[in-house]
Amino acid sequence: MTTLKINGKIYEVDAEPDTPLLWVIRDHIGLTGTKYGCGIAQCGACTVHVNGDATRSCQLPVQDAASAQITTIEGLSPDSTHILQQLWVEMSVPQCGYCQSGMLMAAAALLKNNPKPTDEDIDTYVDNICRCGTYQRIRAAIHRAADEAAV
Amino acid sequence: MRSANMDRRQFIVTAVAMGGGLAIGLAPQHARADAANPGAGEVELNAWLAITVDGAVILRTPKGEAGNGTNSSMVMYLSEELGCDPTQVRLEAAQVNRDFREDGVYSAQGGHETWFAGRSNELRELVQQVGASARERLKAAAAAQWRVPAAELVSKDRAILHPATGRTLGYGALAAAAAAVVLTQEPAIKTPDQWTLLGKTSVRQLNALSKVNGSGIYGIDVRVPGMLYAAIAHAPSQGASLRSFNPSAVEKMPGVVKVLALGTGADRSTPATFQSRLRHAVVVVADHYWAARKAIDALPIDWDEGPLAQASSEGYREQYLAKLDLPGKVALNTGDNAAAMQGATRVVEAVYESPYLEHAPMEPLNATAHVTADRVDLWVSTQQQETARRVAAEESGLGEDKVFLHPVMVGGQFGRRNHNDETRQAVAIAKAVGRPVKLIWSREEMTRQGRYRPNAVTKFRAALGADGLPNAWFVRQVSHSFQLQQDPSFDGFDVIAMRPLSTENAYMIDNSLIEFHAMVTNVMAHSFRGSGSGFQLESFIDEIAHAGGKDPVELRRWLLRNAKDPGWLRVLNEVAEKSEWGKPLPRGRAQGMAMVLDHGNINAQVAEVSVSPEGVVKVHSIDVAFDCGHVINPDGVRAQMEGGILFGLSNTLREEITIDKGRVVQGNFDDYPLLRIAEAPVVRVHFGGNTGGDKCEPCGEAPVPPVTPAVCNAIFRATGKRIRSFPLSKHDLSWA
Numbered sequence: 001m002t003t004l005k006i007n008g009k010i011y012e013v014d015a016e017p018d019t020p021l022l023w024v025i026r027d028h029i030g031l032t033g034t035k036y037g038c039g040i041a042q043c044g045a046c047t048v049h050v051n052g053d054a055t056r057s058c059q060l061p062v063q064d065a066a067s068a069q070i071t072t073i074e075g076l077s078p079d080s081t082h083i084l085q086q087l088w089v090e091m092s093v094p095q096c097g098y099c100q101s102g103m104l105m106a107a108a109a110l111l112k113n114n115p116k117p118t119d120e121d122i123d124t125y126v127d128n129i130c131r132c133g134t135y136q137r138i139r140a141a142i143h144r145a146a147d148e149a150a151v
Numbered sequence: 152m153r154s155a156n157m158d159r160r161q162f163i164v165t166a167v168a169m170g171g172g173l174a175i176g177l178a179p180q181h182a183r184a185d186a187a188n189p190g191a192g193e194v195e196l197n198a199w200l201a202i203t204v205d206g207a208v209i210l211r212t213p214k215g216e217a218g219n220g221t222n223s224s225m226v227m228y229l230s231e232e233l234g235c236d237p238t239q240v241r242l243e244a245a246q247v248n249r250d251f252r253e254d255g256v257y258s259a260q261g262g263h264e265t266w267f268a269g270r271s272n273e274l275r276e277l278v279q280q281v282g283a284s285a286r287e288r289l290k291a292a293a294a295a296q297w298r299v300p301a302a303e304l305v306s307k308d309r310a311i312l313h314p315a316t317g318r319t320l321g322y323g324a325l326a327a328a329a330a331a332v333v334l335t336q337e338p339a340i341k342t343p344d345q346w347t348l349l350g351k352t353s354v355r356q357l358n359a360l361s362k363v364n365g366s367g368i369y370g371i372d373v374r375v376p377g378m379l380y381a382a383i384a385h386a387p388s389q390g391a392s393l394r395s396f397n398p399s400a401v402e403k404m405p406g407v408v409k410v411l412a413l414g415t416g417a418d419r420s421t422p423a424t425f426q427s428r429l430r431h432a433v434v435v436v437a438d439h440y441w442a443a444r445k446a447i448d449a450l451p452i453d454w455d456e457g458p459l460a461q462a463s464s465e466g467y468r469e470q471y472l473a474k475l476d477l478p479g480k481v482a483l484n485t486g487d488n489a490a491a492m493q494g495a496t497r498v499v500e501a502v503y504e505s506p507y508l509e510h511a512p513m514e515p516l517n518a519t520a521h522v523t524a525d526r527v528d529l530w531v532s533t534q535q536q537e538t539a540r541r542v543a544a545e546e547s548g549l550g551e552d553k554v555f556l557h558p559v560m561v562g563g564q565f566g567r568r569n570h571n572d573e574t575r576q577a578v579a580i581a582k583a584v585g586r587p588v589k590l591i592w593s594r595e596e597m598t599r600q601g602r603y604r605p606n607a608v609t610k611f612r613a614a615l616g617a618d619g620l621p622n623a624w625f626v627r628q629v630s631h632s633f634q635l636q637q638d639p640s641f642d643g644f645d646v647i648a649m650r651p652l653s654t655e656n657a658y659m660i661d662n663s664l665i666e667f668h669a670m671v672t673n674v675m676a677h678s679f680r681g682s683g684s685g686f687q688l689e690s691f692i693d694e695i696a697h698a699g700g701k702d703p704v705e706l707r708r709w710l711l712r713n714a715k716d717p718g719w720l721r722v723l724n725e726v727a728e729k730s731e732w733g734k735p736l737p738r739g740r741a742q743g744m745a746m747v748l749d750h751g752n753i754n755a756q757v758a759e760v761s762v763s764p765e766g767v768v769k770v771h772s773i774d775v776a777f778d779c780g781h782v783i784n785p786d787g788v789r790a791q792m793e794g795g796i797l798f799g800l801s802n803t804l805r806e807e808i809t810i811d812k813g814r815v816v817q818g819n820f821d822d823y824p825l826l827r828i829a830e831a832p833v834v835r836v837h838f839g840g841n842t843g844g845d846k847c848e849p850c851g852e853a854p855v856p857p858v859t860p861a862v863c864n865a866i867f868r869a870t871g872k873r874i875r876s877f878p879l880s881k882h883d884l885s886w887a
Contacts, residue, residue, distance in 0.1 A: 015439070016405055023441040027380070032372035033365020035562075037513050038594045042820035045513060073365035085363040092355050092786055095794055096218035097362030098369060098513040098562030123829035129820065131513050131563050132218065133797025134790075135831035 002066050006031065007075025017063035022046040024062045025072060033073040033101045037129065044128030047102035048072050054109035054125070073101035076108060083148060084108055087141040095132035103128045107142050116146050194326035196288060198249070198256040199281045200229070206309045206323030208235060210278075211245040213257050215268035215534055216358065217561035219851055220787035223354045224271045225278055227783055231341060231348045232282030234306035242357055244558035247536040251551045258537065268534040268564065270750075270849035275783075279340040285329070287338050292328035293320050343781050343843060353786035358560070370532030370559045371517045371591060378519065379408055379436050381580050381590040382443035384450070385600045386431040388813035389673040390424055390457035393431040397451045401435065406442030408584065410435050410450065415579040416546055420538075420570050422637055425675050427457070428600055429575060436584055440591055459673040460813040467672050467810070468504075471608040471629040475502065479627050479666035482644055482653040486662035491623030495614030499698045503611070503687035504876035507631075507808035508604040509817075510679060511825060514562025515597045518577035521587035522547050527554045527578060528587075532561040534568040542571040546578040565798070566678035570602065598823055599815040603808050604679035605631035605648055611691040614662070619699030620709065623662035626652055628684065631676045632669030645669055650683045651856075655748040657719050658692070658710040673813060680798060681749055681855025686877065689745035689860035694873065703744055703864065704732055718753045718778035722746065722840035725776035729837045730757035739763065739886070740771075743865025745857040751848035753778040753840070756796070756857040758832075760865035766885035770800060770832040770862055775854060780846020782838065791851045792836045799858030801826035805880045 004011045006029065013028045020039075025031050025048070034057060037045030041056040048057045049071040057065075076082050080089075084104055087093070094100045103126065110117055110125040117125070122142055130138070193201040193209065201209040210229050214221045222242055230237040247266065250257045258265040264273045271278075286306045293311040294301035297318060305312045309322045322329075343349070361367035386393065398410035413432040421429065433452055437443035492498060518531040520543065527547045533539045536556050544551040561568065577590040592600070607630040614623040630648035635641045644667065646654060653665040696706040704727045711719045723746060726732075732742060739761055746755035754777045761769050775792050782788050805824040809816045817823040863874035870886040 016442070019439075019441045023439065026372075027439040027441070030374060031365070032368070032374070035369075035513070036371065036515070036591070038820050040594075040819055040821060043513065073363075076364070080360055080364040088363045089355070089359045092353075092359065092790060094218060094356070094359060094362040095220075095790060096513070096561060096563045097359075097367060098560075100362050101365050104363060123827075127827045127829065129513065129825050129827060131511055131565075131798070131801075131825065133794035133801075133826075133831070135797060135826075135828040136793050136834055137790075139828065139831075 002062055004062070004065060004070060005068070006070045007072060013062070015062055018061045020058050021048070021060045021062050021065045021070070022057040025057065031072050031074055035098055035101055037099065042129070043099070044106060045099050045102040047105040047128065049105060049109055052109070052112065054106045073105055076104060082108060083145045084111070084141065087145055091137055091141050091144070093134055093137040093141055095134055099128055099130045103130065103138060107138070111142070111145060115149060117142065194330050196285050196330050197281065198245070198253070199278070200285050202322050202326035204323045204326070206321040207241050208233065208239060208309060208322065209241045209243050211243050213245040213247070213250070213261065213266045213536070214271055215536060215561050216558070217268055217534065217564050218356060218362070219269070220356070220784060220791060221268060221271045223356055223787050224783045225274065226357065227349055227354055228275050228278035229282040231346060232279050233286050235309050237348070237354045238357070239309055247540045247556045248552065248554060250537070251540065266535055266537040268561070270851060272847055272849045275847060276340060280337065283338045283340050284334065287334055288329040288332040289322060289325050291332045291334070292325045295328070296320070350782045350785065354784050367560050369514050369562045370519065370530055371514055371562070373519045373530040373559060373589060375519060375521060375587045378587040378589055379438060379584060380440040380443050381434050381436045381588050382440065382447040383413070383576065383590060383592060383596060384433045384447050384452060385596055386427040387454060387599070388456055388459055388462070389427060390459045391427050391431065391813070392455045392457060393433065394453040394455045396433050396453065401446040401450045404442065404446045404449070406437040406439055407446050408436045408438060410446070411583055413576060413579060415575050418542070418572065418575060421572070429572060432576070434580055436580060436588060444593065456813055462673040462813045463811050464809040468608070471670060474629040474668040474670070475608060475610045475627060477668070479668040480644065481665070482649060482667050483663050483665040486623070488623055488625055488662045488664035491662040492612065492614050492625070495623070496617045497615040497698060499613045499615065499694055501611050501691060501694055501875060503609045503690060505607050505686050506806070506877065507606045507674065507676070508679060508802050508806050509598055509601040509808050509823060510565040510567035511597070511823065512563025512565060512567055515594055516568070516573040516592040517590060518573040519587060519589040520574070520577040520581040522578055522581040525549070525553060528557065529554060529574065529578070530557045530559050531571065531574050531577070532559055532568060533571055533574065534561065534564040535571065538569060539571045539574045542574045543578050546575045547582065565680040567602065569678060594820070595818040598818050601808065602675045602677035604682045605633060605676040607631065607648065607684065607687070609684065609687045611687070613691070613695050615695070615699045619701055621660050621695050621699070624660050625664045627666040627668070628652060629668040629670055631672060633676050635669040636671045636676060641669065647682065648684070651748055652684045652688055656688070657714040657716065657748070659713050660710065672810070674808070674810060674815065681795065681852040683747070683749060683856055685745065685747040685749070685856030686859040686863070689747065689857065690863055690875065693743070693860070693864040693867065697867070702733070707746065718840065718842045721842060722753045722755045722776045722778045725837055725840040726755040726757050726774055729776060729835065729839070730774035732757060739869050741865050741868035743861050743863065743868055745860035745864060747853070747856040749853040749856055751779070751846065752850055752853035754853040754857055755840070756861040758858070758861040758865045760862055760869060762866055762869045762884050762886065764885060764887045766883055768866065768879055768884060770830070772833040772835065773858065773861065774835045774837065776837040776840040777850070777853060778840045778842050779848040779850050780841065781843055782841060783847065785838070788850045789836045792854045793834045795851060795854030796834050796858050797826055797831055799855040800832070800862065803859040803862055803877050803879060804830065805878050807878050
């Protein structure tokens with residue numbers, strides 16, 4: 001049994017130690033907001049926060065996550081009130097939406113560490129794949145979140 | 152344009168006060184597919200529209216939800232006529248089961264694209280009619296109650312008002328009476344000049360919140376009591392068969408429940424030589440997905456690679472090039488091409504190649520099925536629910552009236568999610584294990600078992616006169632033909648492969664000779680967002696311009712000089728003006744343009760690109776202008792233009808599917824790399840090209856084809872290197 005702390009709650013899971021955290025979150029615990037896109041940490045759809053750091057959970061064995069504070073998209077805010085979530089809706093960022101959990105988690109971690117990111121910072125830290133092509137609005141929303149927080 | 156069905160539309164009025172109980176024992180998400188149509192407290196005016204006793208307006212849509220704006224448009228069509236705010240409309244999934252049981256209550260009215268989730272324009276007039284009819288029924292009900300003429304009444308904010316006396320009644324109070332009204336004459340729907348909402352307001356996706364807080368349920372997220380998970384290994388090459396596999400090697404791995412060879416029934420949309428993926432795949436079923444995935448990866452499987460085991464991209468390329476020297480099927484032959492070529496001042500000749508591409512939606516194919524003796528419950532991210540129902544019925548052996556499809560969100564489609572192979576597989580597996588099963592294709596299976604954008608090799612030759620203008624041209628294209636693939640006896644003209652070379656092309660070039668060869672290979676091709684021959688056409692037009700000393704925009708103005716549709720010149724002028732075409736740029740940086748007609752939408756783009764002396768490409772911006780007639784949802788259209796352009800740019804930069812030893816080489820995003828934010832250009836969308844009239848065309852696909860030629864034409868202007876094949880990653884673009 002592995003003990004996990006996710007979004008402030010404790011979970012006991014019976015999963016093989018090498019099971020990627022992604023699949024434990026989705027299948028054992030039932031938090032399906034974190035997505036599978038590639039399984040090789042290329043696309044970022046599986047991004048969660050591990051001790052505050054954006055982490056691709058498809059490549060993190062659950063045994064290595066046992067002592068960490070994990071936040072998933074469901075825990076990013078109590079009621080969808082994170083500034084990025086609000087701006088994503090207001091600025092009509094998502095299309096199919098499948099990549100956006102991971103995208104928001106990457107963007108949120110960036111803003112937490114760096115309240116005024118440059119375009120290069122966004123390029124580096126929010127490099128998740130979006131097949132629908134919503135990048136222009138993602139970039140605009142991150143900049144606006146930074147501007148509004150600064151006011 | 153009013154469709155021929157208008158006169159035959161009979162809106163079946165049913166007044167049902169209460170109905171549709173929850174079936175005992177099923178999880179709540181089963182309930183909507185099962186309910187005897189209206190839920191409790193809903194009054195149906197017809198199968199498309201219900202009103203609750205609280206006055207909520209429910210539109211039942213046959214369009215799956217993939218975030219492409221299709222359902223926003225559906226809500227807007229209704230709201231324009233009903234007189235309500237679009238945000239006041241509740242969207243629910245129409246039931247494909249009900250459509251079957253009630254003799255096509257949706258598809259008979261909507262036509263054969265009713266259930267296709269890629270666009271909604273074919274349903275616009277119908278849904279407007281639904282709204283207009285409902286409005287008049289509600290007014291009639293209020294008029295009867297107030298004893299005033301219906302003509303004095305107004306519908307607004309989900310209520311009927313009588314301005315003269317200030318009386319109002321909410322829809323909820325009127326619904327039952329309205330449902331009983333039979334209009335002596337159905338009202339006319341509003342024409343575009345009467346629109347107050349369509350094209351004037353932008354409407355956000357109604358379910359945007361579910362996409363930012365993790366609550367949205369995609370097919371891959373479905374959880375059903377007692378569910379098992381399945382992972383799959385398909386036969387790796389077409390025509391391959393399963394020789395043997397060794398279940399004992401993995402059966403004892405934790406969580407593994409069953410290891411089986413798939414062996415589904417034949418699929419009618421899959422040609423005989425490609426049935427191997429359905430008949431010879433191997434599946435592991437386990438209590439969690441990772442257990443299944445780990446086991447299938449460890450399972451020893453012996454494949455007989457089959458008769459196409461030596462197929463390769465190089466081999467097919469040789470076959471295609473050999474065909475280029477042979478006369479093909481004639482698509483167009485005007486004037487005297489041979490004589491014109493003889494008399495040319497200058498002849499321009501080139502051969503172009505375009506690759507296989509994979510759709511790569513972020514959500515891999517998956518399906519969840521529960522099969523019992525008398526029903527199939529199905530959850531699948533599909534863009535064709537009718538096909539899903541038929542396939543599930545075929546595979547289960549039950550009638551289509553026993554198949555219940557539960558709505559889920561779709562994580563990208565682009566043409567990949569029509570066929571429902573995953574549905575057939577999930578049903579077969581669920582039957583085999585006697586429990587609900589969720590089948591997930593890995594990303595590797597997605598990449599290798601695709602139905603790709605068709606590839607092609609194209610020879611062009613143009614004759615230029617002394618004035619530098621083309622007076623003849625010859626095109627011979629060798630394409631993977633989807634139609635030949637599906638039907639070996641096909642001997643016709645493959646429109647999909649050839650557009651816009653000989654169709655959907657308004658260029659007036661005399662003495663045109665256009666020929667075609669249809670090919671098949673050992674991979675399948677099928678629908679792909681924006682697929683066609685725009686790259687080669689618009690690149691060669693640029694070559695003609697350069698050879699004749701003409702500006703590319705000026706040449707197109709001349710080529711379109713007699714075009715009947717004013718949209719061509721209007722769009723061309725809009726994009727040239729808005730992009731500041733011809734503005735001075737430093738060395739190594741240049742503009743390139745292209746324009747393509749796709750699905751009724753004329754789309755023109757100017758790309759501004761720089762290439763470093765070492766050959767690194769940077770696309771700075773793309774200006775796009777278009778003519779779809781009338782825009783419905785302006786910001787929705789903007790989003791589709793932005794997204795389609797980035798999709799096309801991703802195709803251009805690094806994407807290519809190749810074949811070696813019978814197998815697809817690529818597997819995941821490390822060797823099939825997609826565009827990321829760092830390389831995304833600024834996209835500027837310009838609406839001035841729209842001509843209105845009676846056109847109202849979809850906008851999702853048209854922005855894709857012009858991207859590749861616009862970028863490649865810019866690269867030529869910046870470096871002097873003409874790009875005749877893509878992706879760009881194949882080329883050394885260094886210059887100095």
